[in-house]
Amino acid sequence: MAIRERLSGNEAVSIAIRQVNPDVMAAFPITPSTEIPQFISTYVANGTIDTEFVAVESEHSAMSACMGSQAAGARTVTATSSCGLALMWEMLYVVASARLPLTLCCINRALTGPININNDHSDSMGARDAGWVQIYAENAQEAYDNYIQCVRIGEHKDVQLPVMACQDGFITSHAVENILLLEDAEVKAFVGEYEPEKYLLNEKEAVSMGPYDIANYYMEHKYQQKVALDNAKQVIYDVAAEFEKMSGRKYGMIEEYMMEDAEYAMVIIGSSAGTAKDAVDKMRAEGKKVGLVKVRVYRPFPEEEMVKALSGMKGVVVMDKAEGYSALGGPLGADVKAALFGRTDAVVLNIVYGLGGRDVRVESIEEAYGRLFAAVEAGSVPFGYDYLGLRK
């Protein structure tokens, strides 16, 4: 029986973690993710859960402790934002290559500098190539649902990779929304016990993890990671199907909104998708054939789903809440263009928006579609990319 509540994204994810009752959490506070370790340490202090909470001295230590803990055989979780994620960088790659399926709640915040505590995706976008599965939430409900699924996805024997469950700082993490929670027992049964095949504290079978890898082995081990990330896609669908049976809520790699007869599409990640849906409704009422593709899973990239959803479009505008400084566009723009190359004649625009908490309104989204209409009308794709909501 679903439990009706009103919660912030951080509260929702903390309840999900409480229900999963992981063996270990090692975390260091950083805005706007601070509430998550705060709530979990409260649960631990109150005896609500028996998780071992490790108060570390930095995020470098947090990810190191998580790595050791997961390698030891314990289901492990951490949470961070912005520069905290940046300080974990070195270990993000090691955790992925050592195939340790821990979970990280990333509360997306602009990466310094200039120093800024508000939302954009520059923190987790920088970690997009670290070999982690990355899943993004639009709202608190998705943040809650995604986290529960992330535990299963990473630990699946065909995957064995760490998973980053992302939600937008403040917009999702601190705003209170209506939400449906699952029963504790349902979540417990859904995630089950963590049973790694090999782990360091197994007294019956000794293993060593993370050895030096010479040139004759490194490439094969990197390929193993690639195969695991490829495998993650099917597992994400399977876990989502099982989750839907329990919750009634359906998830996939992407979410299509009003795409059936659309001619102009927007591709977007995170909370702005909610704003964009309102803009689509408004423009549809005005007779404009617009649709939306929300990226839920960014790694592995939903190439097939994206191409299928966007085939036949006159124009596609890809929205990046991160500046890539590639001089070519943002990370999502580059990936969508790569997926579409040679497969569509659509005009593809890339727009950077919402950096460092810059407000994104229905009118902002309408303006982005407006630029797309103009580019399709002109019949040409301009070089480079543009900013939305910038004072000029």
Next chain:
Amino acid sequence: MKDNLMKHINEQNAWHELTPGGMIYGSGNSEHFNTGEWRVAVPTFIEDKCKQCLLCVPVCPDSAIPVVDSKRLDFDFDHCKGCGICYKVCPFDAITFKKIGE
């Protein structure tokens, strides 16, 4: 634990034949690798001068001085790296130490 669980792993293996993330199964498998070939200097054990005080044994970083029945034997040159620490601690000049080729 002395079984070499990794003996099937070699540089001809395809990616799927290797362990996940290069994990090493079993313990004590450094014994199976001839790391003594890195050596650029070599100690020599002079048995006649040795009083079997065994000071050299615990200081060897590679456990390359075998002991049987409380007596040390000649060096395990498959694993001795030629660091010279044993030569430094020997009070009886029972170990000499020279660069290879000298």
